[in-house]
Amino acid sequence: MPEVVTSRQEKPVFFPAGDDMLFGVVTEPVGDTRGVAVILLYGGGYTMSSYYNQYWTRMARRVAAQGFHALRFDHHGNGDSTGRVDEFDHRAPFSDDMEAAMRFMETQGVRRFLVVGDCLGARGALVAASHIEEVDGVFMISAMVRDGRMDKADDWAREYGLGHYLRRAFRWKTVSKLANRDMRRAYMKVASSKLKSAAPKVRGASGGRRAPQDQDNGGASTRFLGPLEIVLGRGANVHFVFGADDEQRSAEFEMARAASLGRILGAAETQVEINVVPGTIANIQDVTAQDAIIDLVSDWVGRVGDRPEH
Amino acid sequence: MRSADSRRIDQEAGIVEDAEFFGSGAERLFGLRYLPASGSPLAGVVMCGPILAQFRAHYRNGTLVARALAARGVAVQRFHYRGMGNSDGDVSNLDLSSMHEDAAAAGARLTEMIGSVPIAYFGVNVGAYPAAVASRPGQMLVLDSPPPNGRHYFRNAVRAHAVYAMQRENKENLTTEDLLEQLRGGSRDVALLGCRLSLGLYETMVATSLVEEVGDSSRPILMIGLGEEGSLRPEGERMRSELVERGFPVEVAVRDKVDPFWYVENSAPEDQPEIAVTAERITDWVQRQISEVPSGRTGDSA
Numbered sequence: 001m002p003e004v005v006t007s008r009q010e011k012p013v014f015f016p017a018g019d020d021m022l023f024g025v026v027t028e029p030v031g032d033t034r035g036v037a038v039i040l041l042y043g044g045g046y047t048m049s050s051y052y053n054q055y056w057t058r059m060a061r062r063v064a065a066q067g068f069h070a071l072r073f074d075h076h077g078n079g080d081s082t083g084r085v086d087e088f089d090h091r092a093p094f095s096d097d098m099e100a101a102m103r104f105m106e107t108q109g110v111r112r113f114l115v116v117g118d119c120l121g122a123r124g125a126l127v128a129a130s131h132i133e134e135v136d137g138v139f140m141i142s143a144m145v146r147d148g149r150m151d152k153a154d155d156w157a158r159e160y161g162l163g164h165y166l167r168r169a170f171r172w173k174t175v176s177k178l179a180n181r182d183m184r185r186a187y188m189k190v191a192s193s194k195l196k197s198a199a200p201k202v203r204g205a206s207g208g209r210r211a212p213q214d215q216d217n218g219g220a221s222t223r224f225l226g227p228l229e230i231v232l233g234r235g236a237n238v239h240f241v242f243g244a245d246d247e248q249r250s251a252e253f254e255m256a257r258a259a260s261l262g263r264i265l266g267a268a269e270t271q272v273e274i275n276v277v278p279g280t281i282a283n284i285q286d287v288t289a290q291d292a293i294i295d296l297v298s299d300w301v302g303r304v305g306d307r308p309e310h
Numbered sequence: 311m312r313s314a315d316s317r318r319i320d321q322e323a324g325i326v327e328d329a330e331f332f333g334s335g336a337e338r339l340f341g342l343r344y345l346p347a348s349g350s351p352l353a354g355v356v357m358c359g360p361i362l363a364q365f366r367a368h369y370r371n372g373t374l375v376a377r378a379l380a381a382r383g384v385a386v387q388r389f390h391y392r393g394m395g396n397s398d399g400d401v402s403n404l405d406l407s408s409m410h411e412d413a414a415a416a417g418a419r420l421t422e423m424i425g426s427v428p429i430a431y432f433g434v435n436v437g438a439y440p441a442a443v444a445s446r447p448g449q450m451l452v453l454d455s456p457p458p459n460g461r462h463y464f465r466n467a468v469r470a471h472a473v474y475a476m477q478r479e480n481k482e483n484l485t486t487e488d489l490l491e492q493l494r495g496g497s498r499d500v501a502l503l504g505c506r507l508s509l510g511l512y513e514t515m516v517a518t519s520l521v522e523e524v525g526d527s528s529r530p531i532l533m534i535g536l537g538e539e540g541s542l543r544p545e546g547e548r549m550r551s552e553l554v555e556r557g558f559p560v561e562v563a564v565r566d567k568v569d570p571f572w573y574v575e576n577s578a579p580e581d582q583p584e585i586a587v588t589a590e591r592i593t594d595w596v597q598r599q600i601s602e603v604p605s606g607r608t609g610d611s612a
Contacts, residue, residue, distance in 0.1 A: 006398050007338045012329035014318040021318055023329065025396055049340075049395040050369040052504045057396050077580075080329070080342060080373055082320070084580045284474060284504040 003030045005061035015073075017100030023080035024048070024073030024101065025057075026108065027064040036136070036305045037069040037110040038297075039101050043119025043142075044088025047079035048072045055290055059116070062298045068305060069110050073101050075124070090147040091223060093120050098128035102135075112136055114301050119144065119282065123224065129236065130227035137237035137304040139297055142249055142282045145220040145256040218259030219252055225260055232268035237304045239273045241296055243281035243289055250276070273300070311422060314343065321347070325380040331396075332419045339412055340396035341389040342373075343423060344380035351385035353428045353596045355452075356417045356444070358437035361404070361511075362467060363503035365394060367571055368434060370579050378589030384596060385427070387420035389413075401506045402498065406439060406514035413437075413444035428600050432592065436463055436515070439523045447527035450599050452592055453520070454534040458545050460515030464489070470573070471502045503573075521552045530559045532595045534588065537564035563591045 009028045014021045025048075040056050042048055048056050060070035075094040077085030102113050114137045117125030122140035129135040214221055232238060242250045257265065265272050275296055279286030285293075314328030328343040345351060357376060360368050376386040391412045392399030399408075417429060430450035433441025438456035445451045457463035468486050475484070492500045493509040500507050524531070531553060535546035542550060542562055553560050567584055579585060 007331040007340065007396070010331065010396075012316045012331070012340070012396075014316055014327075014329070023318075046366065047369045049390065050366040052366070053401055053506050054394065054396075078370060080327075287499045287501045287504065287506055290504070 003065050005030055005064045009061075009064055013071075013104070015100065015104035017076060017097045020076040020081060020083035022073050022076060022082075022097060022100060024071050024104075025060065026105075027060040027070040027072075029064050029067045029069055031065075032067050033069075034067040034305050035110065036112045036114060036301075037071060037102070037105040037108075038063045038114045038116060038301055038305075039098065039105070039125070040070065040072040041075065041094065041098055041101075041115070041117045041121035041124055043117075043121045046118075048074045049079055052285060052290055053287065055285075055294070059294050059297055062294055063301050066298065066302055066305075068114070068301060069105065069108070071101055071105055073097070075121075088120050090120065090123055090144065090221065093124035093127060095124045095127035095131070098124045099131060102128065102132055114139070114304060116141070116297055118142060126224070126227045126231065130230040133234065135231070135236055137239070137300070138231055139239045139241075139300055141241050141293055142243060142246060143224075143240060143253075144249065145224050145252050145261065146214070147221040147223060216259070218256040218261065220256035220259070220261050225256075225264060228261075229264050232264065232271055235271065237271045237273075237300075238268075239275070239296075239300050241275045241277060241281070241293060243286070244276050244278050245280045245286075246282040249282050314423075319347070320377075323377060323381050324348070325377055327377075327380075328423075331398075333415055337392050337398035339389050339392065339398075339415060341387060341416060341419060342376070343420065344376045344386040344388075345424070346380050346383045346385065348383070351380075351424055351427055352383045353430060353450075353600060354385045354387065354420045354424050355379060355592065355596070356413065356420055356429065356431045356441070357386055357388045358409075358413045358416075358431060358433040358441040358444070359388065359390075360435040360437050361391065361394065361409070362505040362507070363470070363573070364435055364571075365505075367573055371582070371585060372434065374579060374585045375588050378586055379593060382589060382593040384593055385420065385424045387416050389416040389419075402508045403510070404508060405510035406518065409437075409440040410443045413440035417444055428596070430592075430596055430599075438520060439515075439518070442520065442523040442525070445529055447529065449529055450532070450596060451524070451529045452532045452534065452595070454588070455536065456520045456533075456549065458549055459519035460512075460517065461486075462545070463515060464512065467502050474503055474573075520549055521556070524553060524556075524558070526556060528557070530561075530599050532561050532563060532592065534563045534565065534591065536566065538566060540564055561595060563595075 005027060009030060011026050013024050013026055015024065040059060042051055042056065056072040060072050063070050074081040075097040076083035098115065111134055113135045115125040115129055115135055116139040118141040122143035126138050126140060129138045217225060277289045277292040279289040281289045281293065314330040316329045318327040324347045326345045326347055331338040331340055333339050357372060359365060359372055372388060376388055379386050389412060390397040391404055391409050393401040393404035430452055431441035431445035432452040433456065434454045436457060438453040442451060464486055468484055468489060471484055493512055533550055535542045537543050537546060542564060550560050550562060565584060
């Protein structure tokens with residue numbers, strides 16, 4: 001049974017990333033030290049500290065109990081870091097911040113890395129891993145294979161058609177809840193996002209169209225496939241995990257797998273793992289899914305972290 | 311006196327940020343302290359944040375308000391309750407009593423680090439409850455969007471959860487009665503918007519109200535709440551009236567936007583005027599309390 005790790009093994013840190021100072025918490029390993037740091041990055045719209053149920057805190061302490069260093073941190077413009085973020089965009093998935101986090105851990109004497117990212121953070125972890133050879137593995141939680149803006153309201157609005165919301169809007173149960181200010185506000189928020197997302201179609205704009213090369217790739221972005229090919233080509237391990245109820249995210253992955261992604265994964269079969277946990281992990285995670293992912297990460301770093309240097 | 315674990319100096323903003331774990335017990339708290347670079351704060355503010363999904367929704371706003379207060383000469387202590395964020399402890403043990411203890415510990419840490427200056431407790435949403443209990447006679451109390459009572463709080467939380475479930479086409483129609491039944495059934499997996507909830511938290515919350523938590527001891531109060539044209543909405547007005555009836559000097563600041571709501575709203579809260587407005591209102595009110603109240607009455611320790 002691994003030792004229980006608490007704040008006694010932890011140290012809050014500020015470290016530079018470009019013009020910004022990022023905030024993070026370093027967890028020191030207990031027992032036999034592996035000499036590998038696990039770097040953790042959340043997805044767009046969240047923060048490291050306020051994520052559900054001490055999710056990243058528990059994950060960091062769990063891997064530290066297995067002998068790994070851990071660093072969880074806030075990307076720029078969020079949480080307790082400096083800077084600002086105007087939108088969450090897969091074309092700029094905070095990979096520079098992820099690289100800065102690894103450089104910081106090098107100053108702490110750690111030279112090899114495993115990176116774990118959730119959603120947009122998964123893409124940031126992947127891109128950073130493609131730039132830094134000392135990364136032995138990438139664990140991607142609910143990664144999107146396509147590019148897009150990541151905003152919760154937009155996600156909800158995208159998920160269902162306008163008719164779905166109009167039908168619901170006129171139900172008595174919905175109307176009766178409009179007496180409550182909080183409910184009114186929630187409805188307005190979704191309606192506003194839905195209208196915004198519908199607007200380009202009304203205007204006939206092409207903002208929603210994917211690049212031709214993405215269509216050839218079964219919808220997957222070259223910004224996803226390129227870094228993945230580099231990381232796997234270097235011999236690193238990659239783990240994907242999806243929520244069983246996150247049908248859209250899984251469907252997009254499977255569609256991409258039928259095209260170029262399948263070829264890339266097939267060529268690196270033994271390095272790749274794909275898992276599904278019950279419930280949802282995109283947007284608001286089920287609590288059982290949260291626990292299942294921490295278990296999976298713990299199991300994965302335990303195996304991959306023992307891999308000899310390549 | 312133990313110094314902070316990590317420090318950031320922001321010369322442009324004129325503030326210093328200290329991050330640390332503190333507390334002498336088995337379970338330590340994580341905290342961030344924001345200090346004016348001048349080194350002599352006019353007052354100290356203990357910010358008691360919200361919990362559950364509002365912890366997440368409010369987090370960046372809390373950071374920015376704390377920095378804005380420090381830039382105006384007010385020292386701020388933020389912290390994560392045990393069982394939340396980076397602090398030790400398990401969420402299953404988080405209840406109103408543990409939140410009270412944590413708020414008091416944060417106040418003590420701030421006083422230890424900045425010395426004898428007037429102290430205000432600043433409670434955001436349900437954080438107003440531990441702020442009210444931890445603040446001592448004569449200390450200042452800022453209540454930002456407090457729920458009138460625990461039942462009201464959970465009713466809104468369940469509604470927010472229902473809206474989310476509706477988005478996901480989830481047929482689950484959770485009610486507060488269902489929630490209570492699940493909690494009493496002993497499940498560890500009872501959650502609202504992805505955040506685990508304990509029976510202890512539910513029971514301690516629904517048994518009380520904001521006015522009860524404030525109690526009877528004399529404190530000046532700044533109440534920030536929803537409203538229009540300078541008047542609070544009815545539920546806020548009722549809380550204000552009850553506090554005034556109990557003899558509290560209550561000043562009101564009205565805004566037309568909920569903070570925090572249950573979902574993350576804006577990826578760049580730096581653009582929200584409410585951040586600077588809130589910091590300005592609190593600083594102005596604290597300064598007036600200090601200048602109006604005879605020496606010693608604003609409470610110079612936590």
